Amino acid sequence: MPDTIPENSVGLVTSQTMHFDAPLALVCGRTLDNYDLVYETYGELNADKSNAILICHALSSDQHAAGYHSMEDRKPGWWESCIGPGKVIDTNHFFVVCPNNLGGCKGSSGPSSINPETGKPYGPDFPIVTVKDWVESQARFADKLNIDTWLAVIGGSLGGMQVLQWNIDFPGRLKHAAVIAAAPKLTAQNIGFNEVARQAIMHDVDFHEGRYYEHNTVPRRGLMLARMLGHITYLSDDAMREKFGRELRQGQISYGFDVEFQVESYLRYQGESFVDRFDANTYLLMTKALDYFDPAGDFDDDLAKALSKAKSDFLVISFSSDWRFAPERSREIVKALRENQHDVSYAEIEVSHGHDAFLIPIKEYLDVFGAWMGHLVKEVSS
């Protein structure tokens, strides 16, 4: 809880909701007849609407990218490190917009929303959504905001995948693109982790085939396990060693199955607190969207061909200890861009934090990101 809002924070913010009536045909073949998108905005849209930046969120985040919802909030939005007045994504210059993706659980239509056809929560009946569907919905969202062209589309992890998709589906509608800690597709190992997470959720007795809302239960244990597994993969071996080592909670081993090592305690805490803020069906959907993402698949498995129509310039950043979305995957993106002679800069930041590094204010990361954003500031100031 902040006693006072820090000066470089966007401060108190509220989410807004936008309703869409035009049916959205999804990649899976099904259609969403109407839906809501919940979103937050920071900063002011300028007169010619040229300073709007779209932030695409990752697997378990949402529209609350920066600031606080109330003075009672324990933590600010998920990208407070980068968004705010005077920060890398400077709200003194930009109009920053972050919608919650379809299928989410923070207000955008998703499995926990009421299905207008049945009057009950969608649950497992909510259609599978893909990155392409998200980008389509974000484009319609931009239309309603009267934003023809984004100054930039920016995202980390799964958010970075949406940035790539924007360049494939709507290349004329963004001028700059930042793809951080992302990948052009998941590896088999990555899909494997997602599948274990899904199995943990679906095997929870409280899951009830995804209709747990109607049973007034929550597949707590399954979702908790899924998050614990995920969390291990977002950190690096080194980061966990630095943070916990083999430190014991009680100072000595008790030869039992209770929490003994600090790392166990930490993971259980992460898992438990996640259950309180996230929906299991949404987790299933988001991991599926990750697994399915493979834009090169529609272009003879040639990523360069997929990105050939891109018009923006690019910044690609990876983190050395990120083994979930390793630097090699980012270099594949850079190679594809380079082969198209697109403007691209790339930096691999040497850190021990693992995949989560993209959320952390690391000096070299912010230096690179800030230098690139500096050109955007000049562009809107001139």
Place this chain on the structure above:
Amino acid sequence: MNSINNQVRPDLQTICEWIQPKTRILDLGCGDGTLLSMLKTERDVNGYGLEIEISNIVKCINSGVNAIHADLNAGLSEFDDKAFDYVVMTQALQAVERPDRLLNDMLRVGREGIVTFPNFGHWRSRLQLFFGGHMPMTPSLPSKWFNTQNIHLCTLQDFEQLCADNNIKILQRTVVDRDHKSSFGMRLFPNLLGEVAIYRIQNS
């Protein structure tokens, strides 16, 4: 990778003159992006720089130069054959682990290569070694032998021998001093009087 970061770079103007307009350039060890920035303005090229130092990448981005984080010692395997018109490497050849392999890789990736390096055969180096009996330290080679990045220094003669051994054709050669001036003497005795060597090369 750059050995003489803070000095005027005598080689860059010459390179700029050698490069055809509107070509594709890869600059190995691009430093703060000075050359690419110059080439963009003066030659309207499409260029990328490879650079290992994040602080230099930041400078490149600031000057609007495309910088890609890379370690030249890892080679250019991520680059397709003849992906560029020119692959340029200024003052970095002597700092890589295997200059011979990188040279061949340069000419695989580029139609032509442009290489510059400090000439170890310059009279100042020769005098220091001959009369001083110690490893030369010159304005072009300011570091001590133990902390220098320049682990593979060579003379013009050495470089030309390497080219001959690898079927590399020398298209153009210039030697200059630190003020990027050439002189009659330098043209007559390049290996003795030239401080910085600049070569344009191609696979035979």
